[in-house]
Structures are given as C-alpha cells and as structure tokens.
Amino acid sequence: MKKTFIVLFLFFFIGCFSQKIELKSVTDSSQIFKGQIAGIPITMQLNYAGIADCSLYQYFVDGWYYYDKYQKKIPLTGVYDYGKLSLYNFGTQQKLNSQKLKEQITSPQKMEKTDELAQALNPKEYILFDRDYTKKSIISGSFHLGKKVQPAELLTENNMIYRYNNYLSLPNNKKINTFDFINQAGGNELISYASGENGNRVLLYFEHTSNFNACGRCGASEGEKGYRILYFTKDWNFKNYEEFLTESCLESIYDTSKIKSKDRKTIQYKVGKSTSSPPYTFTVDIKNSSIVRSK
Template identity: 25%
Template sequence: MKKFLAILLLLTIYANGQSAKVVAFTATKRTIHAHIGRMPVAIFLKVHKQFAEHDQTYYSVQGWYRKKSSRTKIPIVGVYNGSLTLFRFDDKNSRSKILDFESKKPDLFSKAQDLEHSEGYAEKFSIAKYDREIKASWESGNQKMPLYFAPDETTEILEKRELLVITAANGKTHHVNLLGLIPERKRFSFVGICALKSGSRVLLNYEYTYNQNSQGRCGAGIESGYVTLLLDKNYKVTSAKDVQTESCNDDLEVEKNPKDPNLLTTNDLRNNKVTKWRIDAKKAQIIKVN
C-alpha cells in the first residue's frame, strides 16, 4: 500500500510539475516586409520617443531598411501614430529633428504635420492607414513608386501582447500568444494548469472594460469570464472555449459566493436563465453545477 501511495505521489508531482503565468507587455519594434514596385525590401523600426498632448500621441521611430538583393542596412527615421512617414536623410541634424520632434509649430499635431512634410530627404516612405486598408508609396528625387504589403502584413510598431508562459516539467519554457484566440478577449490572468494524457489543460480568467466611454451604452461596463485551453504535448493550442460570466453588452450578470470564492452564479437576463459554476484551479476547469 505504501509503495502504491509513493507511486501515486510521484505521478501527482509529475502531473503538476509544470507551471504557468500570463505576461502582458507592449512590443515597441517590428520588421515589416514590403515591395517598392517589384523590389522586395525589409524595414526594421523601433520606437525612439513618445510625445503626448491632450488626447493625441505621436512617436518618433528609427531603424533601417534593406533591399533583398543587398546586405546594406540604410538608416531611416520617422513619425508614427498608426500611419508612418519615414525618411532617409544623409545629414545627422535632419535625423535628430525628426527623432526629437524639433519644430517651431505651437502644438503637437502641427509639429507632427510639419515634420511629416520635411524636405531635403534622400528617400521618403509614406504609409497611411484607413481602417484595414493601407495606402503607401516610396519616393526619391523625381521618382515615385507604390509600396506594397502582403495582405497579412501589419505596419503596427506598437503592439499589445499577452503571452501564456509555461514552464514544463523538464524545465523548458513554452509561449502561447493569447490575444486573438477568442475575439475581443484580453487582460487575462492565470488560474490553473493540469497535465493530461494528450497534453495539458489551462484555465484563464479575463476581465476588461467593454466601453471606455463612461457616457455611452454600458459605459465602464465589465466583460469577464473564463477561457479553457487544450494544448497538445508540444504546447500548441488545439481548442479554446469561452465561458462568459459577466457582460453588460449581453445582459449577463454574475454573483460570487461570499462563503466559497470558487462558486459563482450567472444570470442571463435576456433568456431568463440562471446557471451555477464551480472553478477548479487544480483541474483547470470551470464546471456547470446545475
């Protein structure tokens, strides 16, 4: 019996020998792949400084671009606020003006406009975003050519990321990108992880404000719930299931049990349906109990 218990204990330690956490951060650099006409190029950019005034924010960026046929990295600087204006200057002073937002204009918007129309450049990239459409061009002297991007390419330099970082029983670290697994879900926190024969199961909690405009519908209303992930043995996501527990937008209320924090009740006002749930962190599950 003692031998059996010892084996069971070892199996339990192995099953729980992995750990996990959620890490949220904002990426501030990116490599973008594009074509100047038919010529493929790679553009690397990183944020240099942030400039904010009232509700407006701009960034100066620096980096390089390289033609696919060459290893030479050509220095570029620019202005970023979702759209991008990039310059190749041959003199240091012109580069510094862009990076430090040096302009005699009175306000931030006017300064940005002034810098985006800088002259004396050797090359200029103009990348404007309209919703999901990108209109872009490259120019040098009297030459002007369209700048093309692949449909799945992004020109976002700043990108919010949330990663599930898992340390396996063997000490190896694995990363799972959480944003985009379930549309709109964000601000995750780790609840539990459980080893399975086929891989692992992970339970995450999320909670965020649906509408930042406090005067609008569901102003400052909370969206919350749980996401269950199934991972294979290589820690790749095979399934993502969402259980929403609170939503002003969907008329869903939640009540937590004051005596047991692992019990909660959801009230679907739209469909007049009450459901009780239990949170099991050890098994990484949210279970319906009625």
C-alpha cells in the same frame, strides 16, 4: 546498461510532465518589423509616442528604418490609425516638423487628415501602409521620394505597436501569446490547468477594458470580467477556447451573484438576463480546470 537506460528514461519522463505552466504579462510599446522597399530588404523600428485623442487604436509613433545592406538609420515620425501607418522623414527639420505635426492632430477627424497635414510640412520622404486583409503575413504600402513611388511591404500580419501581451509557457518548451488568438486587451490570470482523455485544459480569469476607444461605447467602463478555458491536444497544441462572462458592459451583464463552495474548489455564478442571452448559471471547477453551464 539496461538499468542506466531505465533511470535516464524515468528522468526524461518526469522532466517532460513536471514542467510548470506559467503566464507572464508584458506590455510592449516598441516593435521591430522586417520588410522591403522596391524589393530591397529593410528593418524598421517604431515606438509608441502617445495617444492623439482618446483611442488606443490611434496614436503617434516615432522610430527609424534602414536598408539592411547599409544599416544607416533614417528617422521616422507619424501615426498608427486602426492598422494604417503613415510615416514621414522631414530631413534636417525632423525634430521641429515632427512636433508641429503632432500638435495639429488633436482628434479622430484630424487623424484622418494626417497625410494632408504632413505634406504641408514638406517631407523629404514618406511611407504609407494600409492593412489588406486579403494578404496573409504582409502589409502592403508605398514609398514616396520626390515624384518616385515604389512598393513597400512589412512582413507581418499585425503592425500594432502598443500591445498587451500575455505569454503562456507550456510543456514541451511551447509558448503562446493570448494577444494573437483571444484578443488584444490582455488582463488574463492563470488559475489552474488539468489533463483529460481529450487533451489538456488551462483555466484563466480575466479583467480588461471593454473598449480601447475611451470616447466610444463602454470606453469608460470598468471592463469585461470572467473566465476562459483554453483547450489543447495531448502534446499541447492549441485547439480553441471558451469564454464565460461574469460582468460585461458590451453584453450588458451586471446582475451576477457568486457562491463559493465550502472547500473553495468550485465557484458558482448566477448571471442575470442580458441583451444577448436569458439568465443562466455556470460552475467553475478550479481543481479540474473546467466550467459547466446550465440554465
């Protein structure tokens, strides 16, 4: 019995510490939200339907919502505008007026007039959500039906529909999404991972666009490039991360040289002077998932 217990324990121990760390990139163009209208539970699904002009923070959405009790889908169309959601149901003219609304919104200036343009098409009902950063896990808004106005809520902290998710699978059946705590641009690649006295480390290389707004500063650039180290506790709870840029339009980092060691276990980068920092050097230790910065 004792030997059997030891064997089982060894299998459990080996299983816990041999779990692979993997990173999977998934681009979402549809989201399902739970919420309430006048305190009544609803479910809403919204789909990305194309950029209005040149910013991935401003785009068209189509979808539906229903009251959970009845589950009869009510069609919606509208826009996502830097966290604001304007959603309309045009009744029997839904398809025709949805197209008319989209044809009129051709610039950021027209995007600001979405509700004015939609009202001219006589919506049967509409829902407006605006991000309130004082509230956690809730996005508040209003539901309009005729002259009646009722409070509306989405039970989420983020109502962005189009998302670049990078899911990192960790030991102990844990999973995190870099979209939630690094940035929304994705572009991460798993390089290595290691453990030390103070916990665990994961080394990522990344390349992503500088700005989701192609009309804004650095919007047409090749993007941001560099490394990130994610720090975890010994039982794989996320603590924080560090970022080391090798190229950046936003930080004006272009003059970077790269030197690989003969065994290819380390890479040294010499970063030139930028608008935010003097020149410096950092060395990437791939095997140990660590980075050391020096002058």
